[in-house]
Amino acid sequence: MRRKMSRGPRGIPSGLDWRPWAFAVGIVVLVLWGVVSGSEPFRRGLHAARDTVGKSREYERIVAENKRAEAELEFLTTREGEAYAIRNDLGYIGKDEHVADVVVENGPATGIKLGQRVRSWLAGGMTGLLQRARDTRDVICCLLGLLEPVMPEEEAATPAPVQ
Secondary structure (H helix, E strand, C coil), rough: CCCCCCCHHCECCCCCCHHHHHHHHHHHHHHHHHHHHHHHHHHHHHHHHHHHHHHHHHHHHHHHHHHHHHHHHCCCCCCHHHHHHHHHCCCCCCCCCCCCCCCCCCHHHEEEHCCCCEEEEEHHHHHHHHHHHHHHHHHHEEEEEEEECCCCCCCCCCCCCCC
């Protein structure tokens, strides 16, 4: 039995059949189209999760700052707080108090050492790494629907009477 060979342009025999190649190229194009179009909703969800985690962190920071400010205000309303504010902010001193000027000289002996620099650099890097790991964990939990975002407490709105 003889195999029929297809002929290309100008009668030159071509040894390759184009149909399997066209099928392979079609499959590759379909896979790429599916990946590109399927990744867009995931990217949008990831952006929304990062935004939710960022807003939650910002809210937690603001709540902590408000609590600190309330505690400071509560302290400043006491007698000791008033005395502290007068001394610090206005520069007044009591009758039995003395003021001593302390001068700190910066010289070669007081500069930061190499070991301290490396230690502070490592501590800063570790703090940043832990923060990124915590954010990554929270973003993944948010994507899976396991993270409850921190939201401000809403006051119970009383409905207006219907007339």
